[in-house]
Amino acid sequence: AQTVTQSQPEMSVQEAETVTLSCTYDTSESDYYLFWYKQPPSRQMILVIRQEAYKQQNATENRFSVNFQKAAKSFSLKISDSQLGDAAMYFCAYRSSGAGSYQLTFGKGTKLSVIP
Amino acid sequence: KAGVTQTPRYLIKTRGQQVTLSCSPISGHRSVSWYQQTPGQGLQFLFEYFSETQRNKGNFPGRFSGRQFSNSRSEMNVSTLELGDSALYLCASSPSTLAGGPYETQYFGPGTRLLVL
Numbered sequence: 001a002q003t004v005t006q007s008q009p010e011m012s013v014q015e016a017e018t019v020t021l022s023c024t025y026d027t028s029e030s031d032y033y034l035f036w037y038k039q040p041p042s043r044q045m046i047l048v049i050r051q052e053a054y055k056q057q058n059a060t061e062n063r064f065s066v067n068f069q070k071a072a073k074s075f076s077l078k079i080s081d082s083q084l085g086d087a088a089m090y091f092c093a094y095r096s097s098g099a100g101s102y103q104l105t106f107g108k109g110t111k112l113s114v115i116p
Numbered sequence: 117k118a119g120v121t122q123t124p125r126y127l128i129k130t131r132g133q134q135v136t137l138s139c140s141p142i143s144g145h146r147s148v149s150w151y152q153q154t155p156g157q158g159l160q161f162l163f164e165y166f167s168e169t170q171r172n173k174g175n176f177p178g179r180f181s182g183r184q185f186s187n188s189r190s191e192m193n194v195s196t197l198e199l200g201d202s203a204l205y206l207c208a209s210s211p212s213t214l215a216g217g218p219y220e221t222q223y224f225g226p227g228t229r230l231l232v233l
Contacts, residue, residue, distance in 0.1 A: 033220060043204060045224035091159065095220065102172045102212070103149060103161035104222060
């Protein structure tokens, strides 16, 4: 079974600064998807960024980018120019690409605080 | 397009009762997944439905069940509620086509907060 580990339960960042959230995963599969979701206090889970394992290029979405190291099974999220609205729980998630494996496996999450 | 909607948003039940939660996916999405979120266990997968068929099931007791209708709307039912069932129940939908790729992204609803007393 796949496992996802987020080793930083809490992190903080000054507004306008850059922060990196860590995620590692364990799998024997070669093809899969990785995601970062954001869950603000309102509880709505919002997709931040997605990465297909077969793509070597790191995904980028505006101020959010990932550092995907397939061999190291590492998938970190970098948030640049942090804003107050970035304060939330961030979850790293894994999904197999194989048929019959449709669920997301989540890490425990990292609570990000943004300091004005 | 409207997002994933879940009803009710909040629910209070007592032990032994049963509860039904509803989820309406994004228009055109055919797959609906359910997750339970608790402070202790985090986010755990319950089950996934596609074209009215359960394709995947997580490690939950039989008290947890679900179904999907022909319009892709889904319901989950928990019978004989226990205190430990208190949680945020999240529903997610995805297009789930044979093409795979970006179509496999799951989009979440706001959740139903269930409190069992």
